[in-house]
Amino acid sequence: NFKYSIYLLLATIIGSCSSSPNGKFSFRETEDGVELLDGGNPVLFYQKKTKSPNGEYYLNNYIHPLYSLDGDTLTEEFPGDHLHHRGIFWAWHQIYIDTMSVGDSWVMENISQDVVSVQTSTNKINAQISIDVSWSSSTYQDNKPFIDERTTITVHKARENYRLIDFEIMLKPLVPKVF
Secondary structure, eight states: OOSEEEEEEEOOOOSOOOSOTTOOEEEEEOSSEEEEEETTEEEEEEEOSOBOSSSSOOBOSEEEEEBOTTSOBOOOBSOTTOTTOBSBOOOOSSEEETTEEEEBTTTTBSEEEEEEEEEEEEOSSEEEEEEEEEEEETTSGGGOOOEEEEEEEEEEOOOSSOOOEEEEEEEEESSSOBO
16 A cells, blocks of 8 residues: 555646547657647647756656647746746655655655656546656665655546546655655
8 A cells, every 4th residue: 555645636727628529539659758639639748758957957757748728838847947847747845764864856856756667548538647656866775766656647538618637646655764
């Protein structure tokens, strides 16, 4: 069982529905990540491969871009005043193992997130991206993994003027006393 679970719901992406009611979800995989399409129209992109805007922040495991129903980009990646921000991301600001600070996944300081696997599936009403990520720290036991993340992103078919997207994020500590 997972010790920490986080459930998020991203809702109300306003716009007119540009996907056809009979459109099908599909995925396009690249070396960088996975793009989700609904009836051929882009919905979102999951960034698997690590990117760096300036050689200082090395970031992966996030959604960008996320598109409105009209096709407008709703998220931003590496804004000039916050280079560590990236689309939709989930982070643990101060991570400790017992009394030792091992990093900060908000700015990816001393933290690595190795995307172990990305699996996709679709049906008539939704599409899912299931992700397994191993967290490690350069300051903890020679980069020994200390958290196993399992995230499921469920994207529902667009309605008249919105789409629901569910994020289920489960963090399993692999060592005692992860705080």
